[in-house]
Amino acid sequence: MLRIPRFQHWRTGVALAAAGTVLLGGAALARSHTLPMPLAAQTAPSPTAAPAASPAPAHGQRLATVTAISQNPPSFTVRQANGQLVTYLVRPTTVFRAGKDRPASFDQLKVGDRVAVRGRPSQDANARAADGQWVARLVTVRPAGEQPAGSSPGARAAKAHQKGGSRGAIQ
Amino acid sequence: MGLSSERVRVAHLLRRAGFGARPDELDAYVQLGFDGTVTRLIEYEAQPETTDPAPPEQVGLEIWWLNRMLRTRRPLQEKMTLFWHGHLTSALTKVRNPALMLNQNQLFRASALGRYEDLLRAISRDAAMIHWLDLNTNRKGAPNENYARELLELFTLGIGNYTEDDVREVARAFTGWSATPAGEFVFNRNQHDFGPKTVLGQTGNFDGDDVCALLAAHPATARFLTTKLFRFFAYPDPEPAVIDRLADAYLASGGSIKTVVEQILRSPEFVSERAYRALIKSPVELVVGALRTLGAEQVPPQVTPVMRLLGQQLFNPPNVAGWSGGRSWINPSTLLARFNLGSQLVAQVGTPAVGGQPAETLLQGASAPEAQVERVLDLLVDGTAGEDERAALVAYARQLNGRQRVLGLLRLAMALPAYQLN
Numbered sequence: 001m002l003r004i005p006r007f008q009h010w011r012t013g014v015a016l017a018a019a020g021t022v023l024l025g026g027a028a029l030a031r032s033h034t035l036p037m038p039l040a041a042q043t044a045p046s047p048t049a050a051p052a053a054s055p056a057p058a059h060g061q062r063l064a065t066v067t068a069i070s071q072n073p074p075s076f077t078v079r080q081a082n083g084q085l086v087t088y089l090v091r092p093t094t095v096f097r098a099g100k101d102r103p104a105s106f107d108q109l110k111v112g113d114r115v116a117v118r119g120r121p122s123q124d125a126n127a128r129a130a131d132g133q134w135v136a137r138l139v140t141v142r143p144a145g146e147q148p149a150g151s152s153p154g155a156r157a158a159k160a161h162q163k164g165g166s167r168g169a170i171q
Numbered sequence: 172m173g174l175s176s177e178r179v180r181v182a183h184l185l186r187r188a189g190f191g192a193r194p195d196e197l198d199a200y201v202q203l204g205f206d207g208t209v210t211r212l213i214e215y216e217a218q219p220e221t222t223d224p225a226p227p228e229q230v231g232l233e234i235w236w237l238n239r240m241l242r243t244r245r246p247l248q249e250k251m252t253l254f255w256h257g258h259l260t261s262a263l264t265k266v267r268n269p270a271l272m273l274n275q276n277q278l279f280r281a282s283a284l285g286r287y288e289d290l291l292r293a294i295s296r297d298a299a300m301i302h303w304l305d306l307n308t309n310r311k312g313a314p315n316e317n318y319a320r321e322l323l324e325l326f327t328l329g330i331g332n333y334t335e336d337d338v339r340e341v342a343r344a345f346t347g348w349s350a351t352p353a354g355e356f357v358f359n360r361n362q363h364d365f366g367p368k369t370v371l372g373q374t375g376n377f378d379g380d381d382v383c384a385l386l387a388a389h390p391a392t393a394r395f396l397t398t399k400l401f402r403f404f405a406y407p408d409p410e411p412a413v414i415d416r417l418a419d420a421y422l423a424s425g426g427s428i429k430t431v432v433e434q435i436l437r438s439p440e441f442v443s444e445r446a447y448r449a450l451i452k453s454p455v456e457l458v459v460g461a462l463r464t465l466g467a468e469q470v471p472p473q474v475t476p477v478m479r480l481l482g483q484q485l486f487n488p489p490n491v492a493g494w495s496g497g498r499s500w501i502n503p504s505t506l507l508a509r510f511n512l513g514s515q516l517v518a519q520v521g522t523p524a525v526g527g528q529p530a531e532t533l534l535q536g537a538s539a540p541e542a543q544v545e546r547v548l549d550l551l552v553d554g555t556a557g558e559d560e561r562a563a564l565v566a567y568a569r570q571l572n573g574r575q576r577v578l579g580l581l582r583l584a585m586a587l588p589a590y591q592l593n
Contacts, residue, residue, distance in 0.1 A: 093352045095268050101232040101486060103270035108228070137352075138267070 112144035189246025288387035298350035468526030513585030540568035
């Protein structure tokens with residue numbers, strides 16, 4: 001049988017481990033996230049769905065709010081934090097994801113979703129299609145109403161229960 | 172004590188060929204006996220498909236897969252999916268497309284015990300793999316050797332069984348193999364080198380499929396792959412005669428992984444003292460095993476950052492060679508984190524986040540400290556524990572009552588060295 005290091009006083013070790021739970025849990029929570037930037041202040045969605053000619057969009061990693069979606073041609077319009085409206089064409093090569101490890105698709109995109117879009121010409125000289133509109137290459141979505149990881153009531157309750165259980169069980 | 176009883180042998184089998192058993196599951200498998208359990212595990216298609224409590228779009232790939240491992244009625248299929256994920260590696264950090272990683276995961280699941288040649292052909296067309304190893308930039312006249320090199324070194328023959336010329340020729344065979352970002356395989360005829368190639372001493376107008384056939388049927392692949400499978404299921408340093416036997420079986424069966432895995436599980440080596448508790452649980456095995464033993468119904472999302480601390484993030488192997496495993500899972504900081512994790516999971520069983528019954532129900536029928544200690548040891552470590560460990564647990568239990576005693580015993584037993592071993 002494989003031998004691994006044994007605690008000489010393993011009960012003491014487990015008590016120390018319990019004390020370390022909060023520290024490790026806090027460090028772990030700090031690392032967990034679904035999108036790289038905090039939510040920007042929300043603005044009301046535009047009542048119009050007609051995309052206008054788009055000036056150069058802001059930095060591709062800031063969150064913007066989807067205000068309109070079109071199927072013909074496949075495209076979506078976002079309102080950026082500075083109020084600017086930008087329309088992105090969707091190609092078969094456009095990649096959608098929700099956070100870092102959840103698959104997503106254009107069909108699942110909804111008005112009100114928060115997105116970070118890569119498609120700026122300074123990042124990719126081919127991003128702009130021949131007709132002058134922007135083409136989305138990578139779209140990271142946070143669906144409307146979804147909270148960042150660790151901020152949901154369920155997550156808070158689970159964390160509170162976890163802390164209470166740890167304090168209660170180890171004497 | 173070792174593998175002295177049928178129950179212990181079956182529990183050992185379920186840990187190795189799956190992720191451990193729920194208490195009621197173990198009783199049912201013991202009724203089948205060891206051989207019957209192997210048959211049940213191998214012939215998993217007779218069992219119902221796993222139902223997902225939530226899709227990956229909702230909970231993310233890691234939690235989705237951990238939930239499958241927790242709930243599966245096909246544990247060997249999920250264990251083999253994990254094996255392939257660590258052998259034919261791709262990582263989300265570079266692929267950056269969860270949908271492609273999900274497709275690859277499903278490919279591994281569907282091919283879990285199939286023919287290795289079929290899996291090699293399929294993984295060479297897999298969009299996540301194509302992006303991971305730059306096959307989409309492998310073009311006639313300007314071959315990119317990344318995929319060819321890893322195919323020969325890590326996926327089939329192993330180092331020392333091919334030459335640099337073989338790498339170059341294999342790269343030529345795969346020119347023009349590409350995929351769209353959306354995941355569709357594309358063969359670019361204009362970028363493919365249709366000329367003759369010489370691979371491993373054989374010459375022909377080989378394409379990628381031809382190369383996969385050559386590699387899958389090579390004796391070096393037979394030894395390389397069967398050694399890796401044996402180390403995954405049995406123990407780290409197999410005897411050459413054991414590998415000879417398994418490699419012969421692989422070649423005679425046309426590269427059937429099912430044949431090899433079944434031979435491993437039914438081998439005398441698998442149930443030897445040398446195999447018992449010979450492997451250190453990976454973080455995945457630790458988490459899923461604990462949750463299954465405790466009767467949980469779903470995986471809490473908080474485990475994924477802890478698994479990262481322990482050195483294993485599903486869908487993100489650290490490099491193309493996968494996870495080193497073995498003693499690399501244990502160091503002073505990860506050992507403490509492993510104890511913490513067990514402690515947290517014990518507290519969460521029976522809550523909405525995890526489901527199942529409260530932990531106290533696991534010890535129903537045992538009320539005296541000594542009886543509860545024996546029940547906990549039987550549940551977590553096949554009843555194996557030294558006299559000093561037993562005495563310490565009994566002394567601890569005598570100080571507490573009710574739920575506090577049960578939770579405390581479970582936590583302490585999960586900190587036993589034997590519990591960290593598979």
